Amino acid sequence: MYSPTQLSGPIEVERKFVPGPQFEDKLHRLGAKLQKELTFRDSYYDTSDCRLTLGDVWLRLREDSWELKYPPQRGTRGLNGASTQYLELSCETDIARRVSEELNIPCPCSLDLLELQEFASFVTKRRRFDIPPRNGSKHKVVVDLDTADFGFSVGEVEVLVETQEEVQSALKEVEGICKQLGVLSDSPVPGKMSTFLKINRADHYKQLLEAHVL
Numbered sequence: 001m002y003s004p005t006q007l008s009g010p011i012e013v014e015r016k017f018v019p020g021p022q023f024e025d026k027l028h029r030l031g032a033k034l035q036k037e038l039t040f041r042d043s044y045y046d047t048s049d050c051r052l053t054l055g056d057v058w059l060r061l062r063e064d065s066w067e068l069k070y071p072p073q074r075g076t077r078g079l080n081g082a083s084t085q086y087l088e089l090s091c092e093t094d095i096a097r098r099v100s101e102e103l104n105i106p107c108p109c110s111l112d113l114l115e116l117q118e119f120a121s122f123v124t125k126r127r128r129f130d131i132p133p134r135n136g137s138k139h140k141v142v143v144d145l146d147t148a149d150f151g152f153s154v155g156e157v158e159v160l161v162e163t164q165e166e167v168q169s170a171l172k173e174v175e176g177i178c179k180q181l182g183v184l185s186d187s188p189v190p191g192k193m194s195t196f197l198k199i200n201r202a203d204h205y206k207q208l209l210e211a212h213v214l
């Protein structure tokens with residue numbers, strides 16, 4: 001058994017929504033400003049028996065940088081009501097340590113040495129908006145409007161925090177912004193990955209639903 005290591009990285013608190021027609025008008029009425037437009041390819045990797053994603057651990061190459069997302073607290077899922085919370089790692093050494101721990105294997109010196117398989121790859125066009133701070137808020141909120149190359153669009157309201165103690169207030173802030181934008185859904189809104197798997201990898205999708213990961 002490989003002992004759990006405490007790795008540090010920002011915690012992303014996020015809520016997805018379906019952006020209706022003229023949604024950007026709502027953002028502008030709230031004083032949101034377009035911060036940047038970007039296009040990137042994400043390629044996701046897992047073992048052939050899907051052990052990472054079944055453990056709610058998401059390894060991807062975004063363009064040419066490795067990124068890992070997983071629940072910040074052991075034994076929990078990242079999905080919390082209709083919001084999500086995931087710790088994000090971007091240092092390849094830390095990612096290799098966390099992935100090898102999840103798979104209960106010795107840590108490789110490079111992620112390339114793990115024989116993982118690509119299970120999803122798609123290009124996203126993203127428009128990112130800065131939301132002006134609300135009275136008394138201590139969080140910076142951004143809204144991403146994403147369109148993936150398989151013809152799917154989704155919005156995300158997102159806050160990054162440094163500690164678990166800040167997660168509750170971030171969840172409240174994200175919920176408040178969704179309410180103001182009129183996109184507060186009671187149940188989780190499917191994201192790009194969920195939709196990609198449903199279309200292209202029905203068996204993997206079914207396993208993740210059964211494991212309550214999606």
Ligand SMILES: Cc1ncc(C[n+]2csc(CCOP(=O)(O)OP(=O)(O)OP(=O)(O)O)c2C)c(N)n1
Nearest residue numbers: 016058069079084086188189190191192193213214
């Ligand atoms: C609503 C919901 N979202 C994600 C998950 C888990 N999950 C599935 S794929 C996945 C990894 C991709 O995360 P997501 O935020 O959906 O994608 P993206 O917006 O491109 O990444 P960002 O730029 O924000 O870092 C996760 C965490 C879940 N169970 N439920």
Ligand SMILES: [Mg+2]
Nearest residue numbers: 014144156158
């Ligand atoms: Mg996201």
